[in-house]
Amino acid sequence: MPPVPDFSQLLREAGLRVTRQRLAVLDSLVELAHADTESVISAVRRDLPDVSHQAVYDSLRTLTDAGLARRIQPTGSVARYEARVGDNHHHLVCRSCGAIADVDCAVGHVPCLTASDAQGYVVDEAEVIYWGLCPDCTAGPPSASTPDDPSRQERQRRV
Numbered sequence: 001m002p003p004v005p006d007f008s009q010l011l012r013e014a015g016l017r018v019t020r021q022r023l024a025v026l027d028s029l030v031e032l033a034h035a036d037t038e039s040v041i042s043a044v045r046r047d048l049p050d051v052s053h054q055a056v057y058d059s060l061r062t063l064t065d066a067g068l069a070r071r072i073q074p075t076g077s078v079a080r081y082e083a084r085v086g087d088n089h090h091h092l093v094c095r096s097c098g099a100i101a102d103v104d105c106a107v108g109h110v111p112c113l114t115a116s117d118a119q120g121y122v123v124d125e126a127e128v129i130y131w132g133l134c135p136d137c138t139a140g141p142p143s144a145s146t147p148d149d150p151s152r153q154e155r156q157r158r159v
Contacts, residue, residue, distance in 0.1 A: 007068075014066040024048050025059040029069055029083035034091075034100040036078045074100070074129050088112055090127070094134035103130065 007026045008018045016022065021044070028043035029035060035043070041056045060081055063069035067086070073079045074093045080100060088105040090112075105112040105128075113126040 010068055014068055016062065016066055016068075019059075020048060021051055021055045021059050022063065024051070025056060025063060026068065026083060029081055033084070033102070034072070034080040034082055036080055040081060072100075072127075072129075074131075090129065092130045092132065092134075094137055095131055096133055096137040099134045099136070101134070 007023050010026075011018045011022060024044040024047050025040060027047075028040045032039050032043055037057065037060065040060065041051075041053060044051050044056055060069060060071070064071045064081070068083075070082050070085045071079055072082065072091060074091070077093075077098060082102075084102060088107075088110045089102050090105060092101045092103050093099070107113075110125065113128065115121070115123055
């Protein structure tokens with residue numbers, strides 16, 4: 001596992017003030033890969049019990065705008081956030097339980113997909129989501145779990 005970056009320094013380099021809320025949100029994104037907002041709020045409140053929903057939402061938006069967090073939203077899912085930024089990776093999403101896993105780009109360079117006709121656009125990013133069934137869901141009968149099911153959330157933390 002790569003070392004945890006110096007978030008205070010990253011915030012300063014991005015021209016942002018270092019606040020307890022922003023540091024706690026970044027820590028939660030490292031801890032909970034592909035976390036939804038409610039999971040981030042719960043994780044932040046372990047250290048900052050009085051933090052408001054709005055402060056976490058504002059921090060997520062600020063960090064995403066600054067390129068320190070990434071927002072993904074697979075079709076049919078709530079928005080998810082991750083701290084893995086600055087590389088060219090994509091996602092695997094389970095159709096059954098909703099688990100999300102990172103997968104490195106097979107091509108390796110940005111953008112990994114070249115539009116057949118860019119129509120004058122300067123393409124700087126391609127978003128790829130691979131859909132299928134995760135190993136847990138292919139091993140047994142289809143899961144009746146919902147996206148908020150605790151067992152699904154535990155699988156989410158492992159990927």
